[in-house]
Amino acid sequence: MPNSPSEPARHPSGAPSGAPEAASGEARRVVVRRKGPMLVEGPVEVELEDGSVVSSDRFQVALCTCRRSRRYPWCDTSHRDRA
Amino acid sequence: MLPAPRGPLSRAVTTYLRGAGPLPSEAEVAAAPVYGEDLQLALYLCYELHYRGFADVAPALEWDPDLLRTRAAMERRFLAALREDAPRHDSVDGALAGILVEPVDGTGVSHFLRDKGELWQLREYAALRSLYHLKEADPHAWVLPRLRGRAKAAMAAVEFDEYGGGRADRVHARLWADLMTDLGLDTTYGRYVDAACAELLVTVNLMSLFGLHRTLRGALVGHFATVEITSSPGSRRLAEAMRRTGAGPAAEHFYDEHVEADAVHEQVVRKDVIGGLLEDEPELAPDVAFGVAATVFTEDRLGDRLLADWGGGRSALRAPLSQAATHVS
Numbered sequence: 001m002p003n004s005p006s007e008p009a010r011h012p013s014g015a016p017s018g019a020p021e022a023a024s025g026e027a028r029r030v031v032v033r034r035k036g037p038m039l040v041e042g043p044v045e046v047e048l049e050d051g052s053v054v055s056s057d058r059f060q061v062a063l064c065t066c067r068r069s070r071r072y073p074w075c076d077t078s079h080r081d082r083a
Numbered sequence: 084m085l086p087a088p089r090g091p092l093s094r095a096v097t098t099y100l101r102g103a104g105p106l107p108s109e110a111e112v113a114a115a116p117v118y119g120e121d122l123q124l125a126l127y128l129c130y131e132l133h134y135r136g137f138a139d140v141a142p143a144l145e146w147d148p149d150l151l152r153t154r155a156a157m158e159r160r161f162l163a164a165l166r167e168d169a170p171r172h173d174s175v176d177g178a179l180a181g182i183l184v185e186p187v188d189g190t191g192v193s194h195f196l197r198d199k200g201e202l203w204q205l206r207e208y209a210a211l212r213s214l215y216h217l218k219e220a221d222p223h224a225w226v227l228p229r230l231r232g233r234a235k236a237a238m239a240a241v242e243f244d245e246y247g248g249g250r251a252d253r254v255h256a257r258l259w260a261d262l263m264t265d266l267g268l269d270t271t272y273g274r275y276v277d278a279a280c281a282e283l284l285v286t287v288n289l290m291s292l293f294g295l296h297r298t299l300r301g302a303l304v305g306h307f308a309t310v311e312i313t314s315s316p317g318s319r320r321l322a323e324a325m326r327r328t329g330a331g332p333a334a335e336h337f338y339d340e341h342v343e344a345d346a347v348h349e350q351v352v353r354k355d356v357i358g359g360l361l362e363d364e365p366e367l368a369p370d371v372a373f374g375v376a377a378t379v380f381t382e383d384r385l386g387d388r389l390l391a392d393w394g395g396g397r398s399a400l401r402a403p404l405s406q407a408a409t410h411v412s
Binding site for chain 1: 183
């Protein structure tokens, strides 16, 4: 839905309309926990070490922080304790 | 079409649904084994009227007072048995602790199928699970009007993802139908009810019971959390089983998608659905814990049944599957 006229323009500086919201001054909150993935509101693009980019358009994305995921950079619950 | 009856209760209910006879008596309801084939099928028939119904049943019977009274009598027995049999936990965290740990040497159905499942066993598994997956996420949608604020927003977001994020070709029930096609199964809704054992009917009746009663909204949330928490690692094992047996690309994709989706859903459900619900209504904590425990209890019963049958070289279905052309890659 387009912004209504009463709302301030999203990108007053003339940033490209596809720029992430954070660039317009609205900080995106990322949820971190000592144990478990980092939660980021989607859609998300992730640039990996080799320069390749993967993307997810899920409403919320769980990024692996334990580095054990077999679907890295996405969480696959490999951080869980094993017993 | 209505499935075949399995005893006096389900016979009376199917006859009543056709408009051809009386409902079972209270004494008949009281006499039937609570987790047995007959009572569980009769309850399943009552619940199905709230989903998609049956071609040969008048849709208005969904709200027939006499049928609802019979359903309530079966539900009272089912719920009492579950409260008796599901392990008790002091807290929601205590109930979840057991499923947040991955066993090193797991012995469940997904471990069995990953390590030595044969194609015929995967087909039987899919035929059984189709009773839920062809209406995946539907029982949980009933809880939405009973939540508010943070819990409602988070629950709706996860359900939106289950329903394909607005894209019909990504609805999880659709992905499931594609998996069934890969396995040479019939994707017609309700096709395998006759083949499903009582242990499977119990797992689906549990969600319908929790979903249809506002008083059980805490238990429904506990059920949903359990599904989402256990799904990701289980789906990885089932994806491996599908790959190893050459089941087909859609069969692999269904479980691959659930590895990633449910790792996210788990976090959202724990943090915002359970967290939000208990912030609003902390007195529901024991119900959430009960929902978790009842889900684990009924899934374990199903797993034991399947492994006993397959371990003994037997079919786990009440009616054998027809030999169907399997996927050719």
